[in-house]
Amino acid sequence: MLVPISFALLALLALGGALMLLFRRDPVDGVLSLVVTMLALAGIYLQLADPVVAALQVIVYAGAIMVLFLFVTMFVRRAEERGPLGWDRPRFALASIVAACLLGLLVQAIGAFGGNTPTHPGPPAEIAAIAHSLFGEFLYPFELVSALLLVAMVGVVVLGRRGEESS
Amino acid sequence: MPHSIDSLSFEASTAATIESLGQIVPELIVTCTVLAIVLVDLFFIRGKGKRQGPLEMVVLAGMGAALIATWAGFAGEPRAVFGTMMVVDPFSSFFDAVFLLATVLFVFSTMMSNEIAVADRSEYYTLAVGSVLGMMLMASSTDMVSIFISVEFVSLASYVMAGFVRGDRRSSEASLKYVLYGSVSSAVLLFGFSYLYGLTGTTSLIEANQVLYASNPYPLALLFALVLVIAGLGFKIACVPFHFWAPDVYEGAPTPVTAFFTVAPKAAGFALLSRFLVTLLSNPSTSPGFWTFLGSLDWPLLVGILAAGTMTLGNFGALRQTNMKRLLAYSSIAHVGFVLMAVSTLSPEGLHAIIVYMAAYLVMNLGAFLVVIAIRERTGSVDLRDYDGLANDAPMLVVAMVVFLYSLTGLPPSLGFLGKYYVFAETIRQEIWWLAAIGAVNSVIALYYYFRVAKALVFRPLRERQWTGAIPELATSLSVALAAVTLVFGVPWGAFEKVTTYSATLFLGR
Numbered sequence: 001m002l003v004p005i006s007f008a009l010l011a012l013l014a015l016g017g018a019l020m021l022l023f024r025r026d027p028v029d030g031v032l033s034l035v036v037t038m039l040a041l042a043g044i045y046l047q048l049a050d051p052v053v054a055a056l057q058v059i060v061y062a063g064a065i066m067v068l069f070l071f072v073t074m075f076v077r078r079a080e081e082r083g084p085l086g087w088d089r090p091r092f093a094l095a096s097i098v099a100a101c102l103l104g105l106l107v108q109a110i111g112a113f114g115g116n117t118p119t120h121p122g123p124p125a126e127i128a129a130i131a132h133s134l135f136g137e138f139l140y141p142f143e144l145v146s147a148l149l150l151v152a153m154v155g156v157v158v159l160g161r162r163g164e165e166s167s
Numbered sequence: 168m169p170h171s172i173d174s175l176s177f178e179a180s181t182a183a184t185i186e187s188l189g190q191i192v193p194e195l196i197v198t199c200t201v202l203a204i205v206l207v208d209l210f211f212i213r214g215k216g217k218r219q220g221p222l223e224m225v226v227l228a229g230m231g232a233a234l235i236a237t238w239a240g241f242a243g244e245p246r247a248v249f250g251t252m253m254v255v256d257p258f259s260s261f262f263d264a265v266f267l268l269a270t271v272l273f274v275f276s277t278m279m280s281n282e283i284a285v286a287d288r289s290e291y292y293t294l295a296v297g298s299v300l301g302m303m304l305m306a307s308s309t310d311m312v313s314i315f316i317s318v319e320f321v322s323l324a325s326y327v328m329a330g331f332v333r334g335d336r337r338s339s340e341a342s343l344k345y346v347l348y349g350s351v352s353s354a355v356l357l358f359g360f361s362y363l364y365g366l367t368g369t370t371s372l373i374e375a376n377q378v379l380y381a382s383n384p385y386p387l388a389l390l391f392a393l394v395l396v397i398a399g400l401g402f403k404i405a406c407v408p409f410h411f412w413a414p415d416v417y418e419g420a421p422t423p424v425t426a427f428f429t430v431a432p433k434a435a436g437f438a439l440l441s442r443f444l445v446t447l448l449s450n451p452s453t454s455p456g457f458w459t460f461l462g463s464l465d466w467p468l469l470v471g472i473l474a475a476g477t478m479t480l481g482n483f484g485a486l487r488q489t490n491m492k493r494l495l496a497y498s499s500i501a502h503v504g505f506v507l508m509a510v511s512t513l514s515p516e517g518l519h520a521i522i523v524y525m526a527a528y529l530v531m532n533l534g535a536f537l538v539v540i541a542i543r544e545r546t547g548s549v550d551l552r553d554y555d556g557l558a559n560d561a562p563m564l565v566v567a568m569v570v571f572l573y574s575l576t577g578l579p580p581s582l583g584f585l586g587k588y589y590v591f592a593e594t595i596r597q598e599i600w601w602l603a604a605i606g607a608v609n610s611v612i613a614l615y616y617y618f619r620v621a622k623a624l625v626f627r628p629l630r631e632r633q634w635t636g637a638i639p640e641l642a643t644s645l646s647v648a649l650a651a652v653t654l655v656f657g658v659p660w661g662a663f664e665k666v667t668t669y670s671a672t673l674f675l676g677r
Contacts, residue, residue, distance in 0.1 A: 136180050140187070140249035141312045144304070147198060148320050151297035154205070155327035158290045 006108055007047060009101050014040035016098075027073040031066065036098065038062040043105060052126045187248040190255050192236040193263050197300045200229025201293055208289030219278060219285055226274050226292050230267045230299075237263045245674035251371040252310045254674040259307035261522055261670035262438040265529055266302045269431040270295065272533045272645075273423055279639035280540045282332060282421040291331060295427065298324035302435035309446055309676075311360040311370040314439065318356065318403065321432050322349045329420040329428075341419025348402065348412040356399025362392035363447075372446040373676035380451055396443070397470075404436035406503050407477040414484065417496035422543060425492055426536030429499040434525045437506055441518060444510070446675055467599070470511035475605045478504025482612040489551045491539050494616065495532070498575065501613060502528055508606055509590045516593045518671040524586035526667070527574070530656075531583050534649035535571040538564055541642035547635035551620060556629030561638045563647055565624045570650035572617040577610050580657035 017037030021030045038061045045054040134142055188195065207225050237260050245256035253259075273295060277283055283291055301320025308314040326349060330342020360370075366388055367375040383389060398409060405413040417425045448466070481500030488494035502524075509520040539549060541564055546553045558565040574583035587610065594603045656663055 137250055138252075138312060139180075139184060140252045141310070141316050144313065144316045144320075147201075147297075147300065148316060148323065150201070151294060151301075151320065152323050154290050154293045154297070155323060158287070158294070158327050158331065 006105060007044065009105065010040045010043040010047070013037075013098065013101055014044070028070065031069045031073050034069070035062055035066045038066060050126070052130055184249065190240075190246065190248045191253075192240065193233040193260075193267075194300060194303050196229060196233040196236055197267075197296060197303060200226065200233070201296050201300065203229065204289055204293050204296060212289075219288075222288050222292055223274050223278055226296060227271060229296065230270050230274075234264060234267045237267065245672060247309070247373070247674060247676060250310075251373045251676060252313045253304065253307040254309050254676075255307060256674040257670045257672040258438070258442070258518070258522075258674075259303075261667075262306035262434060262525075263303045265434050265525055266299050266306075266431050269427060269434075269529055269533060270299050272537070272649075273427040273431075275641060275645055276423040276426055276533070276537055276540050279537075279544065279642050280421070280423050281544065281636075282423065284333075287331070287333075291328070294324040294328050298328070299431070302431055305435040306438035306442070308439070309372045309442065309674075311364065311372070314443070315353075315357060315360060318400075318439070319353060321435060322353060322403070325349070325428065325432060328424045329416050331424065332421050335419075337419040338421065339419075341416045344412050344419075345416045352399050352402030352409070355395050355402070359392045359395030359399060362388060362395065366392065372443065376447050376449070376451060376675075379447070397440075400436055400440050400443070401473065404433050404440070404503055405500055406473055406507055407480045407500070410477065410480070410500050410503075413500055414493055414496045417499070418490060418493045422492060422536065422540050422549065425496070426533055426540070429495065429536070430529050430532055433499070433503060434529070437510070437521055437525060441510055441521060442673060444513065445518075445673055449675065451675070467511045467513055467597075470507060470513075471599060471602045474504050474507035474511050475602060476504070477501070477507055478606065478609045482609050482616075485616045486612070488616070491549045491551055491554070491620070494551070494620070495535060495539070498613070498616070499532065501609065502532075502575075504609070505587065505590055505606065508594055508602055511602065512593045512597050512599070514593065514597070515671050516589075516596070518673070519668055520586070520589035520593050522667050522670050523589050527582035527586035527653075527656075530649055530652050531571045531574040531581070534646055534653065535568065535575065537642055537646045537649070538568040538571065541638050541646070544636045544642075545634055545638050546632070551623060553632075554620065554623040555627035556624070558625045559629045561643070563643050564638060567643075567646035567650040568624060569621050570653055571646075572621050574653045574657070576614050576617045578614075580654065582653045582657050585657055585659065 014037045017033045017035075017040060020033035021037070024030045024033060038057065042054045042057040042062060045057055203225050204222060207221060212221055240255065241257060241260045243255065245254065247254045274292075277288075277291070298321045301317045301324065304313065304317035305321060308317050326342055326346045329345045330339050332338040363375060364370055366385060367378040369375050369378065379389070401409040402412075417428060420428065444466070478501045481497050481502075481504055485494050485497035485501065488497060506521055506524050506528075509517045509524060511517075512520075541561075542554065542557060543549050545557075545561070570581070574581035577583045577587040579588075587606075591603055591606060594606065
């Protein structure tokens with residue numbers, strides 16, 4: 001029963017984050033809720049026994065992309081909209097619940113090791129498998145993405161230069 | 168371990184990859200053209216004295232070379248390349264040619280328009296040719312991963328192209344709307360794909376088809392996934408009820424871009440939609456040339472209803488328009504309805520009808536847009552009220568325009584008639600009478616608004632006014648040439664028929 005409970009918790013967290021993203025007025029709150037969703041998704045990937053995808057999810061989405069989102073939203077937000085971060089009661093309660101969920105997961109995850117430290121000689125098999133399919137079976141779409149990024153980059157140049165001219 | 172890395176299998180897959188690269192020469196040429204545009208602009212065109220010409224030459228040369236390569240590969244054996252990531256078959260080659268020809272006309276229409284500053288042309292052509300690469304891949308992809316990447320390829324380039332005119336609010340608004348609606352539709356498409364992957368355990372459509380025919384335990388989930396995919400693709404081709412972004416984007420975008428958008432990405436969307444439906448859902452055990460389809464749901468009926476709604480709303484929307492770009496935008500929605508009518512027949516003959524219709528639409532619609540661009544140079548306006556009596560000012564151009572409008576209506580003898588003829592013939596052969604009837608009524612409605620334009624051009628008196636420029640010589644000769652093509656190929660030709668019938672050959676991996 002352990003797995004379904006932790007799945008339910010993660011799913012609730014992911015859904016809650018997504019709902020908060022929709023209903024929060026402040027864009028910064030929205031982005032922070034999205035971080036919760038992304039982390040919960042990483043937990044679900046981990047549970048599906050895919051630690052590599054979970055790690056990528058944390059590094060790329062919850063990490064890099066969310067920092068970028070946060071940076072941009074804070075940057076473009078007008079000064080008068082910025083109020084002090086209030087710690088009213090419902091918000092505190094919600095934060096406590098989320099923190100408790102995360103703590104529960106952490107405890108469960110540590111418990112699962114049962115005191116054993118994992119020993120991996122060399123890269124884990126999953127990484128080799130991912131590399132093999134990424135650069136074998138899916139080499140063509142992988143290369144296609146690089147061409148796509150080139151076109152996207154040119155698009156960014158076009159949009160960026162427009163801002164320069166109007167200012 | 169299933170994925171052990173031994174050097175032997177690695178070498179084999181490298182050899183297969185290199186072998187596959189040799190099969191996609193047109194795509195490689197287009198990729199090189201993208202790079203060539205960037206490099207030529209960087210190293211050979213310097214300073215403020217930018218002139219029109221060198222970049223256009225690069226693009227036209229690239230498109231020409233790719234066209235020759237496409238033609239050379241046209242008669243080749245249908246085959247899958249890069250595993251089953253994409254296929255090369257007469258169907259994909261035909262659509263490649265449509266995209267490349269549309270790009271050639273797009274370059275000419277950009278050259279005669281002053282909407283795009285010469286200094287910005289290199290980014291502009293990079294995006295356009297990049298989107299063409301995406302379209303070529305869309306027409307040949309048979310794997311959900313490569314389909315999604317190629318769709319995004321076209322979308323990303325289109326978003327920026329729609330908002331290319333600096334400081335123009337309409338253009339920026341068009342771009343923003345396009346980005347928002349487009350991203351949502353991409354997400355919907357991807358969501359559908361994730362369900363399909365979950366159901367079949369593979370991203371390859373060819374393998375998914377075999378899995379589904381072996382067992383289909385969750386028909387409702389499959390239905391849900393397919394509805395999402397069709398909604399996502401429906402957005403890209405602007406079919407009702409996913410069409411509402413189209414008129415605003417087409418009106419706001421620079422006119423040459425609008426002309427390009429109404430033809431090339433739509434053709435790519437139809438190629439992808441037809442290939443997706445047939446590859447995924449047709450019964451693998453039936454003989455070629457006859458398809459039966461999976462599922463308890465009546466697919467032809469669903470697509471048929473979309474077709475009927477699309478052509479009707481498009482035509483009624485076009486009735487009230489006085490802006491030519493908006494009018495042609497609604498008319499393009501109506502034409503999407505007619506092509507969907509062919510998709511709904513889900514047969515090789517229907518595929519043939521799609522091919523003929525798209526070829527016809529390429530010529531007549533780009534022709535009509537060429538005239539709109541030329542008139543905009545002369546009068547500075549795309550408003551229908553400024554079209555009065557232009558027959559006295561530019562007779563040849565107006566004659567060409569009347570031919571295009573005639574063909575868009577679908578009257579014989581013209582390419583447009585030929586396209587409609589095949590669509591109706593197949594619909595009637597399958598005895599889908601209600602759809603044929605709605606199509607016929609819509610053709611009559613279309614007659615009204617197309618001839619309103621013709622009437623303004625020919626029968627109204629020319630008003631005294633300030634001209635903003637001259638009609639470009641190139642526009643007149645090019646549109647007359649296209650008008651001639653419209654009429655000459657409007658008579659059924661044996662050779663044309665043979666080429667288009669052969670183009671309806673799909674590689675289905677069996």
